[in-house]
Amino acid sequence: MDKTEVLPKLREDFRMQNKSVFILGASGETGRVLLKEILEQSLFSKVTLIGRRKLTFHEEAYKNVSQEVVDFEKLDDYVSAFQGHDVGFCCLGTTRNKAGAEGFVRVDRDYVLKSAELAKAGGCKHFNLLSSVGADKSSNFLCLQIKGEVEARVEELKFDRYSVFRPAVLLCDRQEFRPGEWLLIKFFGSLPKSWASGYSVSVETVVRAMLNNAVRPSSEKMELLDNTAIHNLGKADSSL
Ligand SMILES: NC(=O)c1ccc[n+]([C@@H]2O[C@H](COP(=O)([O-])OP(=O)(O)OC[C@H]3O[C@@H](n4cnc5c(N)ncnc54)[C@H](OP(=O)(O)O)[C@@H]3O)[C@@H](O)[C@H]2O)c1
Numbered sequence: 147m148d149k150t151e152v153l154p155k156l157r158e159d160f161r162m163q164n165k166s167v168f169i170l171g172a173s174g175e176t177g178r179v180l181l182k183e184i185l186e187q188s189l190f191s192k193v194t195l196i197g198r199r200k201l202t203f204h205e206e207a208y209k210n211v212s213q214e215v216v217d218f219e220k221l222d223d224y225v226s227a228f229q230g231h232d233v234g235f236c237c238l239g240t241t242r243n244k245a246g247a248e249g250f251v252r253v254d255r256d257y258v259l260k261s262a263e264l265a266k267a268g269g270c271k272h273f274n275l276l277s278s279v280g281a282d283k284s285s286n287f288l289c290l291q292i293k294g295e296v297e298a299r300v301e302e303l304k305f306d307r308y309s310v311f312r313p314a315v316l317l318c319d320r321q322e323f324r325p326g327e328w329l330l331i332k333f334f335g336s337l338p339k340s341w342a343s344g345y346s347v348s349v350e351t352v353v354r355a356m357l358n359n360a361v362r363p364s365s366e367k368m369e370l371l372d373n374t375a376i377h378n379l380g381k382a383d384s385s386l
Contacts, residue, residue: 153358157187160361166192166230168214168270170261171237173201175318176276180235180353181211187357196227196261218257221264228264233272233360236261247288254289255296262300272307274356275300279314279373301368309359314373315346347376355380 167184171177172195184193185207194212195201201213214227238261240253262273275297280287283294297310355376359369371379 153361156361157189160189164191165232166190166194167233167235168194168196168228168231168265169235169237170196170258171239171276173197173199174237174239175316176349176352177235177237179318179349180237180356181208183350183353183357185211189357189361190233192231194227194231218253218260221257221260225264225268228261228270229268231265231268231270233274234262234265234270235274235276235356237276239276242289250289251292255292255299258296259299262303262305266303266305271305272309272360273300273303273305274309274360275311276352276356277310277312279312281310281312304367307364307367307369309356309369309371311352311356311371311376312373313347313352313376314344316352317346317348343377344373347373347380351380352376353380 167190169177169181169184172181181193181195184190192212193210194214196214196216198216198218200215203209203211214224216224216227236258238253238258240250242250244250245253258275262275265273277297278290278293280290281293281297282290283298285291285294301308355371358379359371
């Protein structure tokens with residue numbers, strides 16, 4: 147089979163399995179693109195968003211999307227929201243600037259970990275975590291330390307398959323204004339593409355990498371995809 151035919155075939159095989167999926171963080175920059183792409187590719191028989199607020203969609207393509215609105219401070223009261231999903235994508239996150247150090251830890255570690263625990267208990271087989279370049283549980287930087295810690299603690303849950311994505315700076319047209327990130331994005335935009343891709347990646351590429359990875363069978367229990375792997379797997383014409 148020609149290499150370029152592999153991906154469509156994998157997608158087709160995946161569709162035939164009628165899997166269900168949940169997305170945490172579907173209102174965010176990455177989660178929103180992920181949801182759109184999942185619907186465009188018709189990869190799953192059921193799509194559920196789990197979030198702190200109900201999202202409004204006007205397009206026809208979104209009409210069968212289910213939504214579970216939960217209070218992340220009381221996730222044990224929402225066990226049923228996490229039941230019966232084959233695959234889960236976690237794109238939750240906040241920043242220290244926005245939520246303070248304590249708030250950041252609460253969202254990026256505690257909410258993520260508790261959600262993963264409930265998903266595992268609810269039958270999820272493949273958990274996908276959007277983490278960050280530099281994640282390292284022994285880092286001196288809080289953000290990287292928390293990302294590393296949550297990666298490791300989710301691994302302990304022993305999903306059948308666990309995929310961790312560690313992108314560099316996410317390139318997107320962010321709705322919320324984050325001056326530091328805006329400057330970085332402008333800076334990367336001014337660099338030759340081959341340099342910039344070492345330090346950044348578009349959310350579209352991240353999303354394609356997540357989905358191209360999800361549709362390919364894997365015998366690995368844990369997969370760690372760094373920024374380069376994300377670029378390779380997320381190329382529009384990726385032949386895997
Ligand atoms: N920005 C970067 O350059 C970069 C680089 C590498 C990795 N990452 C990581 O990639 C992930 C996704 O980033 P992103 O920029 O796509 O995210 P984003 O646009 O900031 O969206 C974050 C999502 O998390 C939800 N969320 C935030 N605080 C919450 C809270 N207190 N309770 C419940 N839900 C909450 C948001 O819901 P609401 O819409 O309701 O607020 C939203 O759905 C994050 O983990 C981030 O750390 C980012």
